[in-house]
Amino acid sequence: MSAQESCLSLTKYLLFVFNLFFFVLGGLIFCFGIWILIDKTSFVSFVGLSFAPLQIWSKILAISGILTMGLALMGCVGALKELRCLLGLYFGLLLLLFATQITLGILISTQRVRLERKVKDLVQETIQNYHTHPEETAAEESWDYVQFQLRCCGWQSPQDWFQVLVLRSNDSELHRVPCSCYNSSAANDSATFEKIFPQLSRLGPLARPRHNTDLCAVSAKSHIYPEGCGKNLQKWLQNNLISIVGICLGVGLLELGFMTLSIFLCRNLDRVSDQLARYR
Numbered sequence: 001m002s003a004q005e006s007c008l009s010l011t012k013y014l015l016f017v018f019n020l021f022f023f024v025l026g027g028l029i030f031c032f033g034i035w036i037l038i039d040k041t042s043f044v045s046f047v048g049l050s051f052a053p054l055q056i057w058s059k060i061l062a063i064s065g066i067l068t069m070g071l072a073l074m075g076c077v078g079a080l081k082e083l084r085c086l087l088g089l090y091f092g093l094l095l096l097l098f099a100t101q102i103t104l105g106i107l108i109s110t111q112r113v114r115l116e117r118k119v120k121d122l123v124q125e126t127i128q129n130y131h132t133h134p135e136e137t138a139a140e141e142s143w144d145y146v147q148f149q150l151r152c153c154g155w156q157s158p159q160d161w162f163q164v165l166v167l168r169s170n171d172s173e174l175h176r177v178p179c180s181c182y183n184s185s186a187a188n189d190s191a192t193f194e195k196i197f198p199q200l201s202r203l204g205p206l207a208r209p210r211h212n213t214d215l216c217a218v219s220a221k222s223h224i225y226p227e228g229c230g231k232n233l234q235k236w237l238q239n240n241l242i243s244i245v246g247i248c249l250g251v252g253l254l255e256l257g258f259m260t261l262s263i264f265l266c267r268n269l270d271r272v273s274d275q276l277a278r279y280r
Contacts, residue, residue, distance in 0.1 A: 008268050012079050015261045019075035026072055030065025033058045056138065075258065079265060087266040091259055098255045105248070120230065123155045130178070131166045131215055144180040150236065152229035153181035158220055160228070167217050177224055179216035186223040 036058035071093060078086030108115065126139045147153055154160030154177075161167055161177040169176055218224065237244075 008265065011261050011265050012082065015079040015258070015265060016076050018258065018261075019072040019079065021072075023069050023072035023076060026065045026068030026070075028065070029068060030062050033061030033063075033065060036061070075262065078262070082265075082269055084266050084269055087262050091262045091266065094255050094259045094262070098252065098259070101248070101252065101255075120155060123229070124160065127154065127160050127164060130161075130164050144178060146229060147178070147180040147225070150229055150232040151183070151225050152227050152232040153177055153225040154228045155230045156228040158224055158226065158228075162220070166215065175220040176217040177220050179218055181224040182218050183223040183225050 037055065071090070074086055074090045074093070077083065078090050122139075123143065126143050130140055131137075158177050158181060161181070162175045167176040167178070
């Protein structure tokens with residue numbers, strides 16, 4: 001076996017093994033998404049989210065798993081069977097994915113101010129329409145979860161909630177905020193989960209989507225988070241910027257590596273076949 005044939009064989013099996021790994025990873029992602037979708041109750045109780053946002057994330061995970069499996073299977077079969085058409089399609093899809101990621105990265109970096117304004121407007125609209133439409137609670141529940149996890153209240157400050165009609169009390173001087181703003185650690189309150197998500201403790205194992213009657217609010221004079229989530233989100237992004245950039249660079253380098261292996265294998269298959277035909 002010549003050096004070129006050995007190099008080609010090594011490339012083929014490297015591409016096969018790497019894509020086999022990502023095929024298994026895609027299968028796990030798909031199964032995890034389906035598991036969340038089927039076993040809703042345990043995940044609702046665990047993360048504190050109700051069904052609407054949980055269903056969205058489970059479907060995203062399932063679709064991502066299917067796409068990863070499909071692309072990896074294409075690479076596996078193309079490399080193992082030495083099919084130039086599949087290898088070419090595999091390279092084209094990876095190139096398209098890589099170009100899309102680069103485009104998104106450029107758009108995010110150049111349009112950062114506009115994106116921040118867009119997110120701010122979306123959050124403030126969600127706050128102003130809080131519990132106005134009982135059938136559309138996905139955005140509200142997601143924002144409640146953000147406040148609970150990031151330990152913040154409102155976008156700029158808790159005052160963002162003071163003009164929300166559904167939270168107003170009979171006493172004009174008594175302002176109320178959602179229970180996701182409640183700082184249980186400052187109040188030494190161990191019943192945090194039941195206080196913030198009372199619908200789950202009431203419904204128990206047969207939990208179902210919450211409705212407008214499940215509104216939970218506390219007085220703004222009680223123990224609530226004083227900072228707005230806008231600053232906390234910026235802090236989180238700054239603290240995790242290196243990790244985010246590292247993950248993006250790692251994914252990009254993997255894609256470049258796979259593209260290089262696939263195009264090298266695709267271009268050299270004919271040459272090796274021609275050489276073998278001459279020796280016969």
